[in-house]
Amino acid sequence: MTRRRNGSLWLDTAAIAAWGFLFLKYWLTEKLYLLIHPNYFWLTVAAGFVLLGLALVRAILVIRYPFAGTSGPHLSLFPPGWSRWLLMGTAIAGLLVSPRAFASQTALERGISDGLTVTRVRPQAFRATVKPEDRSIVDWVRTLTVYPEPDAYTGQRVSVKGFVVHSPETSPNYLLISRFIITCCAADAYPVSLPVKLPEGQRRDAYKPDSWQQVEGQMVTETLAGKRQLVIQATALSAVEEPRNPYDY
Amino acid sequence: MDLTRLNNAFTLFLSLLVEAMPFLLLGVMFSSILLFFVEERFLLRWLPKNPFLGALAGSCVGFLFPVCECGNVPVARRLLMQGVPSPVAIGFLLAAPTINPIVFWATWIAFRDQPEVVFLRIAFSLTIATVIGWVFSTQSNLRPFLQPNVARAMPLLPEERAGEPSLLRSGTYWLGASKKSDRLTVADLQIASAASLSMVNQPLTNKLYLLLENMMQELRELGGVLVLGSAIAATIQVFTPRDVVLSLGQGPVTSILAMMLLAAIVSICSTVDSFFALSFASTFTTGSLLSFLVFGPMIDLKAVGLMLSIFKPRAVFYLFMLAGQLVFLFSLFVNLYLS
Incomplete structure (x- = not known):
């Protein structure tokens, strides 16, 4: 005893x-x-x-x-x-067992492709002086929330890093480059993304879902899934390591 | 089973625990310090006797204890065991996670541009907790609602001491322990060993030792419940598509119901839930955000698990129904008339 x-x-x-x-x-x-x-x-x-x-x-x-x-x-x-x-x-x-960052499956489940997530992002500070190519995915989405007209950004240079999501709603020469935002913990992580139009002749099968990519290109306006929106016309994609801190805030 | 999903659920589960455990620890510390260093008589002396004022005072006591909903349960249980009147303890249980300086500060940071959310959150939580505490005061003996071990530890009511024939009382009779052959119950033993206020008068080293033991026990029991609650919350969150929850969220009524459901599922700590709510600020009605911020800290899966360590399921159900209906009505009022 x-x-x-x-x-x-x-x-x-x-x-x-x-x-x-x-x-x-x-x-x-x-x-x-x-x-x-x-x-x-x-x-x-x-x-x-x-x-x-x-x-x-x-x-x-x-x-x-x-x-x-x-x-x-x-x-x-x-x-x-x-x-x-x-x-x-x-x-x-x-x-x-090591915890793992959320990836594309969770992004799709948490409504990355229905446009709802975009409006959930509130701009914390609007910095007009930031050079377009310095904006992250989150910066772009926040900027778009403040001024949503896609034509206003046409031709601006883009250089963003994120993970690849294959949305079932777009054709195979498009992918979504995405990040998760967390405000407190993984329980409230929600995805934001920008559509990427791949360079001529490339298909998204070359870029596996969840792989991290640096996307270079410029902004164009296109109609995707019946919606007029801002799209990155990619000139180059390069594989990068998953960052130590995969989420954004 | 889908391995990615399983891994996501595990990550979510860990994230809830990593976020909540420090607050649980803080709550257990406050609870134990309250046990060994605060005189019950002192607390009781300045608490109003009137049930309504008592409930109001209990709701405001949270300002002294900056703990969230995982931390307030041990404190509320301790208060009940120390014989604090039930309206006070229930007011505290429901309001403390919201009516405290850290939560006020966090909500202010998140909703600076919508100060009405900050103040309505405080006002609604205070009102609802006070009303429910008041309602519970009609049950003069709360014991039938409590888990047996909490009920046993509560001091007897004066009328119970007077009315009960001494031979019919349950408990162990210690022969020779007292000439009056007074019985000694488990509750008395617990009061003497751990939950007693006579501990306040013990030498400091004894007190510190008992403080540690008490913390270990509460941490173990409440930690176990927290683990289980977080596991359930994570499982539901991963295996129910969030879109199903969100698609309900546009109308004045459905948005409130959706946010209350989300609050109950996500089980997020009240200290940080305003940031979570902020991410819904542009798509959801103000009333529904408030319902999330007021209801979540009172009732969610994780807290229900912890509350079951104090109350029987029936009482938790009453708390849930009363809180749910009041939050719903108040939030609907905001949606229909204020925004």
Whole structure:
């Protein structure tokens, strides 16, 4: 009985420590970028240190006073011991399985091609002085929200980076170059994109969905899927590494 | 099963946990500090006796405890166990995630250009939490609504102490422990060991030790529920197309229902939910944004999981129905008359 009780004290301590490790591991391996907005990193990092500290103090106490500790009636819905294993199991799963950034399948499911997402982006600052080729996908979409007439941008140079989405609504010589925006965590990630018309003779099969590309070209106005809109007439696409921080804000 | 989807669900699940766990930790810390360093009598002394004013005061207590909906549950449970009147505890449970400085600040940052959203959010949350706390005050003995272990830890009401024949009381009788052969219940033991306010008078080292043990226990139990709630939220979010939810969102009525549903599914922390709502600001009605911001912190999948550690399912259902209907009516009023 005592041994069993001691075991559960150690399991508790190990589970809390595992969560502390998990948070700090995500921070140090920059996986936190895939999960939450950088503004809230400090909370997770602080929590990681506090959890590790708690586990350390608890471990010292368990060693010094092996039979002490409160065993007050247990508080929750689970049979005793379940939450320990649930916490431990989740922390281990988190340490073993790496989170992955959302990609084109999620983008399509979250309505990238229905135009709704575009209007959800609110301009945070309108900077008319920014050179067109310095704008990111998000900058372009925000600019378009403020002044949606596509002709106003015709001929402007474009250089944007994002991942490839094959929209079923456009012909095979078009693809969507996309980014996810997160405001808090991956739970609210939503996609924004710009249509790309591939250089003459190329088909989108050459650019796999989810692959990251740098797209160079200039803006033209076209009618796609029955809608008059701004399209990048690409002159060159080059494969790039997935950035450490795949989301935009 | 589709592997990408599974991976997305796992990523979402982790992101909810990574975002929520620090707040849970903060809540557990506040809750434990409240337990060991704040005199119940002190709290009770300045809380109004009147149920309505009590509910209002409870709703405002959140300003002292900057915790979101994963953090307020342990505090509310602690308050109930310490014998704080139910309107106060329920007012606190429903309002604290919204009526606190951090959430106010975050909402202000997000909706600076629509200040009415910030102030209506505060006003609606305060009103609804107070009304529901008031409604619950009609149930003078809250125990039938509570999980047995919380109910046991609550101090007896004066009329219960007087009215109950001592031999019919349940509990362990400690022979020789007292000449009056007073019984000792699990609740008394818990009060003596962990939930008691006599702890306030313990030596500091004892207190710190018990503080740690209490934090570990709450972290374990509530953490387990949070894990389960986040798993459910992530699963629903990945396996229900978001378009289905969003396509409901244009009319004055359907947009409110859609946003309330979304709030319940996404289970996002109240500290950061205004940024989430901001991304819907241009497509959704003001009333529906408010319904998201007021309803979400009160009731969502994750919080329901945590609330079940205090209340029986029946009581959570009442809270859910009352909060849902009031939020709906208030938001509809905004949609029809204010915007």
